Amino acid sequence: DVKVTQSSRYLVKRTGEKVFLECVQDMDHENMFWYRQDPGLGLRLIYFSYDVKMKEKGDIPEGYSVSREKKERFSLILESASTNQTSMYLCASTHRRAAGANVLTFGAGSRLTVL
Amino acid sequence: DAKTTQPPSMDCAEGRAANLPCNHSTISGNEYVYWYRQIHSQGPQYIIHGLKNNETNEMASLIITEDRKSSTLILPHATLRDTAVYYCIVYGNKLVFGAGTILRVKS
Numbered sequence: 001d002v003k004v005t006q007s008s009r010y011l012v013k014r015t016g017e018k019v020f021l022e023c024v025q026d027m028d029h030e031n032m033f034w035y036r037q038d039p040g041l042g043l044r045l046i047y048f049s050y051d052v053k054m055k056e057k058g059d060i061p062e063g064y065s066v067s068r069e070k071k072e073r074f075s076l077i078l079e080s081a082s083t084n085q086t087s088m089y090l091c092a093s094t095h096r097r098a099a100g101a102n103v104l105t106f107g108a109g110s111r112l113t114v115l
Numbered sequence: 116d117a118k119t120t121q122p123p124s125m126d127c128a129e130g131r132a133a134n135l136p137c138n139h140s141t142i143s144g145n146e147y148v149y150w151y152r153q154i155h156s157q158g159p160q161y162i163i164h165g166l167k168n169n170e171t172n173e174m175a176s177l178i179i180t181e182d183r184k185s186s187t188l189i190l191p192h193a194t195l196r197d198t199a200v201y202y203c204i205v206y207g208n209k210l211v212f213g214a215g216t217i218l219r220v221k222s
């Protein structure tokens with residue numbers, strides 16, 4: 001079964017800490033995405049990557065950075081965590097877009113609490 | 116990206132068909148309609164997508180109106196495990212998730 005694996009389901013961090021959220025996919029997908037999900041706001045795109053070492057800002061990149069050193073791994077980094085970054089973080093991947101072929105496979109999510 | 120409008124919630128009796136509507140009146144000719152669902156505490160799961168023609172797979176059917184301004188997702192025999200938030204998305208440059216419809220399947 002194809003999978004997108006997020007390293008941590010639940011994390012609790014303190015304000016100002018550096019936080020790494022890891023995502024690994026085993027489907028040889030070119031495209032990878034990081035979303036955050038908050039009640040009433042739906043899923044919002046933070047960053048995405050179309051290839052190794054490539055990254056593009058999504059709708060809410062402020063306070064985040066990403067790293068894509070290997071095709072299968074896409075990391076989300078919170079340089080200095082703040083309480084307003086408490087959220088559910090979802091990683092997803094898909095093959096490079098062909099006509100109609102944008103079926104995202106999501107991980108189970110990482111629920112981050114910043115105290 | 117085209118916007119979608121979905122009812123905030125719906126109820127369905129177990130074993131009956133669940134019909135979830137979606138309006139996407141600003142859809143462009145080359146934009147696909149995608150449906151995902153999210154069961155509590157899990158990541159969204161792909162269900163089905165289509166461009167112009169009706170589509171069916173093992174999970175659901177997708178009916179798209181001829182003018183493509185709306186669509187309906189049909190779960191033919193809803194079960195309690197189909198209780199979830201269902202998202203209708205029109206793909207432009209990226210997948211944008213709205214608030215979705217909370218479907219409650221009741222026994």
